[in-house]
Amino acid sequence: MDQQTAGIRPNMEAAQKKADILKALAHPVRIRVFESLADGEKTAGELVVITGEKEANTSRHLAVLRNAGIVATRKEGLNVYYSNRMPCLIPVLSCINQAVCTIADEHMKVACCLR
Amino acid sequence: MDQQTAGIRPNMEAAQKKADILKALAHPVRIRVFESLADGEKTAGELVVITGEKEANTSRHLAVLRNAGIVATRKEGLNVYYSNRMPCLIPVLSCINQAVCTIADEHMKVACCLR
DNA sequence: CCGATATATTACCAAATACTAAAATAGTAA
DNA sequence: TTACTATTTTAGTATTTGGTAATATATCGG
Numbered sequence A, B: 001m002d003q004q005t006a007g008i009r010p011n012m013e014a015a016q017k018k019a020d021i022l023k024a025l026a027h028p029v030r031i032r033v034f035e036s037l038a039d040g041e042k043t044a045g046e047l048v049v050i051t052g053e054k055e056a057n058t059s060r061h062l063a064v065l066r067n068a069g070i071v072a073t074r075k076e077g078l079n080v081y082y083s084n085r086m087p088c089l090i091p092v093l094s095c096i097n098q099a100v101c102t103i104a105d106e107h108m109k110v111a112c113c114l115r
Numbered sequence C: 001c002c003g004a005t006a007t008a009t010t011a012c013c014a015a016a017t018a019c020t021a022a023a024a025t026a027g028t029a030a
Numbered sequence D: 001t002t003a004c005t006a007t008t009t010t011a012g013t014a015t016t017t018g019g020t021a022a023t024a025t026a027t028c029g030g
Helices: A002-008 A011-025 A028-039 A044-051 A055-067 A089-108 B002-008 B011-025 B028-039 B044-051 B055-067 B089-108
Strands: A071-076 A079-084 B071-076 B079-084
Touching: A011 A028, A011 A055, A011 A089, A011 B011, A011 B028, A011 B089, A028 A044, A028 A055, A028 A071, A028 A079, A028 A089, A028 B011, A044 A055, A044 A079, A055 A071, A055 A079, A089 B011, A089 B089, B011 B028, B011 B055, B011 B089, B028 B044, B028 B055, B028 B071, B028 B079, B028 B089, B044 B055, B044 B079, B055 B071, B055 B079
Parallel strands: none
Antiparallel strands: A071 A079, B071 B079
């Protein structure tokens, strides 16, 4: 059945997988986490500070990123270090930011992202 | 309060906006719609066929894309034509696809995206 | 006006997601 | 062992999202 469906709608399965990655990134806390990992691994505790969220909440968001395969973890002593396992997604967020700016510019007629 | 918060956590507002764009894309039906608009505008009816979903459901997904500012609409007679208003997001989906392939390769130890 | 067609919206329910407090796990060190 | 720290998990609830059927809106051709 899966193969037949795939024959009829070849992009369905792929679209689902892409959606899974996008969903994993589609939360402000997870975006902030992921962006902050661009310059190197950080412990869960450091990420709690960066997000400004409660430990449990940050931990759950980290689990989402980990389950999606976007970040890797490494345990050292008491600490768990998180790192970016999918560097190709960094430019994606820049593109998204461009889109945000395009929309903002159209809405407010002001240049919002000069840099 | 918003400005103070922005001072403390400068990326929060931006992260929220990026998340809004990502969320708008993070659904297989919407991904398929958006990808199919890469080669030109299509009517809502054509998109219903492409998605294989019920009209009402496709329409709701189209509304999500429209509200996010990702697609534009143009009415001509009875038809509503949808078009990509954010072409910069097309390469984003290629990058996402790369990520999907990376993860798939790691999981099954098979090259999945030779195309 | 009418009926037909294309699209959008509403109302409703089920399922998924987000946040919190509390408990559990795991490592370290005394 | 006990105590302490870092992190994760569980359980609870609240909010959001997704799908469907029914209804509504809009445009065209008589």
